[in-house]
Amino acid sequence: MKKELLQRIDIIDKSLDKYLEIRDNPQRIIYEAMRYSVFAGGKRLRPILMWETAVMCGGAWETVEPFACAIEMIHTYSLIHDDLPAMDNDDLRRGMPTNHIKFGEDIAILAGDALLTKAFEVVSLNKFADASRAVRAINVFAAAAGADGMVGGQTVDLAAEGKDIELTDLQYIHLLKTGALIRAACVIGAITAGAAEQEITAVDDFARYLGIAFQIRDDILDVTGSEAELGKPVGSDAESEKNTYVKLCGIEKSEELVSVYSDKAKAALDIFGERAEFLKRLTDYLVIRNN
Amino acid sequence: MKKELLQRIDIIDKSLDKYLEIRDNPQRIIYEAMRYSVFAGGKRLRPILMWETAVMCGGAWETVEPFACAIEMIHTYSLIHDDLPAMDNDDLRRGMPTNHIKFGEDIAILAGDALLTKAFEVVSLNKFADASRAVRAINVFAAAAGADGMVGGQTVDLAAEGKDIELTDLQYIHLLKTGALIRAACVIGAITAGAAEQEITAVDDFARYLGIAFQIRDDILDVTGSEAELGKPVGSDAESEKNTYVKLCGIEKSEELVSVYSDKAKAALDIFGERAEFLKRLTDYLVIRNN
Numbered sequence: 265m266k267k268e269l270l271q272r273i274d275i276i277d278k279s280l281d282k283y284l285e286i287r288d289n290p291q292r293i294i295y296e297a298m299r300y301s302v303f304a305g306g307k308r309l310r311p312i313l314m315w316e317t318a319v320m321c322g323g324a325w326e327t328v329e330p331f332a333c334a335i336e337m338i339h340t341y342s343l344i345h346d347d348l349p350a351m352d353n354d355d356l357r358r359g360m361p362t363n364h365i366k367f368g369e370d371i372a373i374l375a376g377d378a379l380l381t382k383a384f385e386v387v388s389l390n391k392f393a394d395a396s397r398a399v400r401a402i403n404v405f406a407a408a409a410g411a412d413g414m415v416g417g418q419t420v421d422l423a424a425e426g427k428d429i430e431l432t433d434l435q436y437i438h439l440l441k442t443g444a445l446i447r448a449a450c451v452i453g454a455i456t457a458g459a460a461e462q463e464i465t466a467v468d469d470f471a472r473y474l475g476i477a478f479q480i481r482d483d484i485l486d487v488t489g490s491e492a493e494l495g496k497p498v499g500s501d502a503e504s505e506k507n508t509y510v511k512l513c514g515i516e517k518s519e520e521l522v523s524v525y526s527d528k529a530k531a532a533l534d535i536f537g538e539r540a541e542f543l544k545r546l547t548d549y550l551v552i553r554n555n
Numbered sequence: 556m557k558k559e560l561l562q563r564i565d566i567i568d569k570s571l572d573k574y575l576e577i578r579d580n581p582q583r584i585i586y587e588a589m590r591y592s593v594f595a596g597g598k599r600l601r602p603i604l605m606w607e608t609a610v611m612c613g614g615a616w617e618t619v620e621p622f623a624c625a626i627e628m629i630h631t632y633s634l635i636h637d638d639l640p641a642m643d644n645d646d647l648r649r650g651m652p653t654n655h656i657k658f659g660e661d662i663a664i665l666a667g668d669a670l671l672t673k674a675f676e677v678v679s680l681n682k683f684a685d686a687s688r689a690v691r692a693i694n695v696f697a698a699a700a701g702a703d704g705m706v707g708g709q710t711v712d713l714a715a716e717g718k719d720i721e722l723t724d725l726q727y728i729h730l731l732k733t734g735a736l737i738r739a740a741c742v743i744g745a746i747t748a749g750a751a752e753q754e755i756t757a758v759d760d761f762a763r764y765l766g767i768a769f770q771i772r773d774d775i776l777d778v779t780g781s782e783a784e785l786g787k788p789v790g791s792d793a794e795s796e797k798n799t800y801v802k803l804c805g806i807e808k809s810e811e812l813v814s815v816y817s818d819k820a821k822a823a824l825d826i827f828g829e830r831a832e833f834l835k836r837l838t839d840y841l842v843i844r845n846n
Contacts, residue, residue, distance in 0.1 A: 440582070
């Protein structure tokens, strides 16, 4: 699986490189800051999920390419802004200085803004064979990234920090903060490939469960991983009083939940038969990962 | 003219209110912060320009409504982020506490992000009669707001602060920072109304010249206006070492430039004949304004 992912990452990165080409103009620093975080070694999970969902639904890389790059830009902008001093105040990300440490807080804010905006520029750049399908995908995309999606999740997460919260509150935060974009990745893959409504619903179910399993694994890794694997200090979530599954349920119960949700995710894809093979293997790979 | 503008503002605000309805969910604070700045007494210049351009090109309020609201959201997000401590560090805007003073820096960053994202959600919400026209308008919108538009202008402006720059540098900053969105407002009005390419070009010329005249008037008002009129201390630009037309050319030459550019703006609309009457009157009104 690792080799298959690296092949895909290579293709995704070539497209990202094209869309984020530095122009030799007075604001070139903003492109440098955007590229710094986009090319900081991301796993391209969301683009790969979108791409493979599209393939499963009869599409191809060409049908999702702009949206796949755009979702990575949105993911990256969210990391840049989350790391800011006024937010999580992180100096390191994947073992490298965060954007505001490298470029200053002003440029980091603007680089995030520019990536978010570039995402919508990229998805509207092409003449689409089916423009109304593109408009629908843009809407899913924006809704997932905004006040009732990712930004909403970060808002609730900030308010919850340092407080004792219930498991349902934690689930709500993750559903929005990380879950919404993972769902959008898969749903957009299906929409742009021209999937039937029933297929879009199945893909959405898959992505919702996968997102939960993925997040719980993240929480477990923060406690059990090594600093080299994680690219950040072990236990940094616990230290900053972040609410995590491990804190609320313990390691053992968390491991069990990973299994439950990854099984649910795979089951949701059964209607696709053999075409779901890659995404099912990817699910297994993601929930047993060590970084 | 004032009464005609107030009538339009009323209609625009009703639509903005609808799109920014507070939902009773755990992240409702983010909607409150978004609304706080959107409803802080903006003049709705960009929505009105878009609307009237659409009407001039044969469209109506209904054809531009989502884009008109979206451009005000983008304008507002840019003000929220520009006011942040890491950027211009302003405590007051239109005589009221800025977003981060009222809600804290973390929520202000997120409210800006959410408004920018909401803008793209709103413009992709409807089923458009002509979806490829909508995709084109979305692309103009994103390009104008991003790294080679508004965000790029803010980037160059921050780098220039406190330095001696040439008039051409100042013009470059304004072309991007405030000009790009004003041009997008008018061009999108024309595109969504189904204007011919030649008309779109004329509208773009109009908006480019109007943007310059408007910005020079802004710079002059910072020196000659009263605090009550401006909603901020007089001379605050000069104090913060902002580069302005007045600083580089003096008041007299700046006044002359306002006339030159507003005349060019109006001349660009001559191909529309009598249909350009409102926008020409609006141009005169905007460049003789006192706030």
